[in-house]
Amino acid sequence: MQGKIIIFSAPSGAGKTTIVKHLLQVNPSLSFSISACTRDKRGRSEENGKDYYFMTPEEFTEKISHDEFVEWEEVYEGAFYGTLKSEIERIWNSGKHVILDVDVKGGLSIKHFYKERALAIFVKPPSIEELANRLTARNTDSSSSISSRVFKAKFEMEFEDQFDEVIVNDNLEKAFAEATKLVDEFLRSEPAIV
Numbered sequence: 001m002q003g004k005i006i007i008f009s010a011p012s013g014a015g016k017t018t019i020v021k022h023l024l025q026v027n028p029s030l031s032f033s034i035s036a037c038t039r040d041k042r043g044r045s046e047e048n049g050k051d052y053y054f055m056t057p058e059e060f061t062e063k064i065s066h067d068e069f070v071e072w073e074e075v076y077e078g079a080f081y082g083t084l085k086s087e088i089e090r091i092w093n094s095g096k097h098v099i100l101d102v103d104v105k106g107g108l109s110i111k112h113f114y115k116e117r118a119l120a121i122f123v124k125p126p127s128i129e130e131l132a133n134r135l136t137a138r139n140t141d142s143s144s145s146i147s148s149r150v151f152k153a154k155f156e157m158e159f160e161d162q163f164d165e166v167i168v169n170d171n172l173e174k175a176f177a178e179a180t181k182l183v184d185e186f187l188r189s190e191p192a193i194v
């Protein structure tokens with residue numbers, strides 16, 4: 001089997017993590033690509049090697065210099081996130097397809113890198129107001145972090161046309177159904193010649 005890669009990108013708070021977690025539950029052929037990042041762990045709710053590979057900025061920079069990332073971005077000021085080539089290979093070598101959620105620029109970079117082997121899905125919030133409400137209700141970020149995520153979202157919404165597919169996440173059950181259908185169809189399609 002040739003492994004494929006499913007990319008979910010969206011402004012923060014649009015619901016990509018929620019959709020990806022659902023897909024991982026219903027489709028055992030998928031495995032989540034754990035990103036590297038330099039932000040602090042969120043208390044006891046996050047684990048190194050499960051949610052992220054948490055790194056110092058020095059460790060992250062060293063990996064950049066050794067060309068170990070498919071892509072990396074300074075997603076928020078001072079917080080670097082990146083997709084490791086070794087992580088993608090680890091999953092493909094285990095016989096599974098990769099699924100990941102990354103920011104909008106990162107998602108387009110991964111699509112560009114893996115081309116036909118990748119499906120890039122943009123998750124669109126019903127509105128910027130609803131996005132801000134969801135981030136506030138999630139209660140994981142400070143008000144200044146929420147403000148910068150909402151500010152960035154307005155810019156990121158301009159990139160939806162560059163993705164293979166767009167899912168409007170106004171209703172979670174509908175979004176789950178659309179995502180499941182798109183992913184199943186893509187995984188069933190002829191393997192790309194690379």
Ligand SMILES: Nc1ncnc2c1ncn2[C@@H]1O[C@H](COP(=O)(O)OP(=O)(O)OP(=O)(O)O)[C@@H](O)[C@H]1O
Binds near residue numbers: 016
């Ligand atoms: N359709 C929906 N209606 C209402 N709430 C939703 C919906 N989809 C997701 N949520 C909620 O909105 C919040 C943000 O969702 P989620 O964490 O999945 O977003 P995200 O795009 O992954 O954000 P980030 O990029 O910051 O990780 C969560 O609390 C989630 O439960």
Ligand SMILES: Nc1nc2c(ncn2[C@@H]2O[C@H](COP(=O)(O)O)[C@@H](O)[C@H]2O)c(=O)[nH]1
Binds near residue numbers: 106
């Ligand atoms: N470009 C990349 N973006 C990534 C990667 N891993 C996660 N992310 C995105 O960062 C933000 C913030 O996440 P949070 O856990 O601090 O809330 C979110 O939009 C993620 O999708 C990556 O490897 N590359």
